[in-house]
Structures are given as structure tokens and as C-alpha cells.
Amino acid sequence: MNDVFKALSDPTRREVLRLLKSGPRSAGDLADAFPVSRPTMSAHFNVLRGAGLVSTEKVGKSVIYHLNVSVLEEALLGFAGAFGLGAGVPPVSPSE
């Protein structure tokens, strides 16, 4: 879960996730949306994959990236839930 927050700490990576929200995309397609080199984007993809936030599928010459919403949900809402935020499992009630 630390890996997830580490991955989310970079704006480029958060934006990649947002792009992936609308559906799977190839590495090159994703890379075109950012003003950095492809190798740099590849490194970002590695971080996202390491955190389990995306999965890959090889199709011909391309590598297709898929968003793993469940991992994002578990980390984000899990943490938020500990603060009584969102729809997470309610923590210890304040009066206890």
C-alpha cells in the first residue's frame, strides 16, 4: 500500500491513471499525452505496475495498459476510511 501512495505522489502518474479510466491504452498512446520522453514514461509505467495499479497485455507490437481500479479503491478508500471519510468501513466510533 505504501507503493500505491508512492506511485500516486507524482502528477504524471496520477494523470496516466485518469487517462486509463476511460479505457485501456497503448504505451505509446499514453506517452503521447505527456511532454516527456518515452523512456521516462516507461519508467512511470513500471512504478504504476509495481504498485499493482495497472496491468499490461501485449498485443502485437503494442503493450496495452489497463487500470486496476480495485487496487486504487482499496488503498484510497481504505486510508480515507480510517478517518471516517467517504464510504469506507466506519472506524471506531468517536464516542468510544
Place this chain on the structure above:
Amino acid sequence: MNDVFKALSDPTRREVLRLLKSGPRSAGDLADAFPVSRPTMSAHFNVLRGAGLVSTEKVGKSVIYHLNVSVLEEALLGFAGAFGLGAGVPPVSPSE
């Protein structure tokens, strides 16, 4: 908002927030809960304050840290909401 995610990327800082959830605490009191030096903790506090996640109040010799839940909520649920997670404002419906 980038500052918030940057702040959340460190486990020590996330734990500080969790400790603060039960109520305000002094810097030293918080520092005692971690195996690092006070100056290091002070640096972590600075990051949290810079992100707006905590506020300080000086009481005598002590500095009391307060959690700013609203900032955490806005960043966390705002981002999660963009993915249709949690109780955030629903994004574009999937069928559109």
C-alpha cells in the same frame, strides 16, 4: 493538491495523520511515537503543514498539531471521485 499527495507518500507522515485523528497532540508527543530524531520529525511536520494537512497552535513551551480533515477529504475523495469511487461527485456516466 500535489502537495497533499506528496505528503501522503511517506508512511511516517501518514501515521502522524492517523495519530492526529484521535485529537491534537504536541510535537514531542508525536515524535515519541516514531524511531527517528526530533529534527527529522520536525521536517515531516513541515511537509504536512505545507500541504495544509495540519495546523499548529503554540501553547506555552509546546506546539500542538491539529489535523485538518477537510483538506485530506478534499484531496482524497476528490481524486477518488474522479474514478467513480467512494462518495465523490459521480463523473461522466459510463454509458455516455
Place this chain on the structure above:
DNA sequence: ACATCACTTAGATGATTAGCTAAATGTCTT
């Protein structure tokens, strides 16, 4: 006034990170 306590700032160090170019890998097409 002086010592003490609580905390922060200064300054240094080693590790990690995001970025680059160049080269390697793997897949398709001809």
C-alpha cells in the same frame, strides 16, 4: 539572570527519483 525544556533551523550526507540519450529487444511486414 540562568538553567532547562520544547521545538525548530542549519548544514551535511547517502539514497532515491525523474529526466535524458543511446542501445537493445521483440514483433510485424515485405
Place this chain on the structure above:
DNA sequence: AAGACATTTAGCTAATCATCTAAGTGATGT
């Protein structure tokens, strides 16, 4: 087999980061 294409790996650099010790600041108590 050769070339083109998509992506990753290798190797480098500059910047940022977490950590430390030592010194500074500011409030309290004697």
C-alpha cells in the same frame, strides 16, 4: 532476412528527500 515500428533497458545526471548532529529560539521556573 532485412527493415520498420513499439517499447523497454542501460547508463548517466541533476534534483529532491529522509536522516543525522549541532546549534539556535523562545517560553518557563528557580
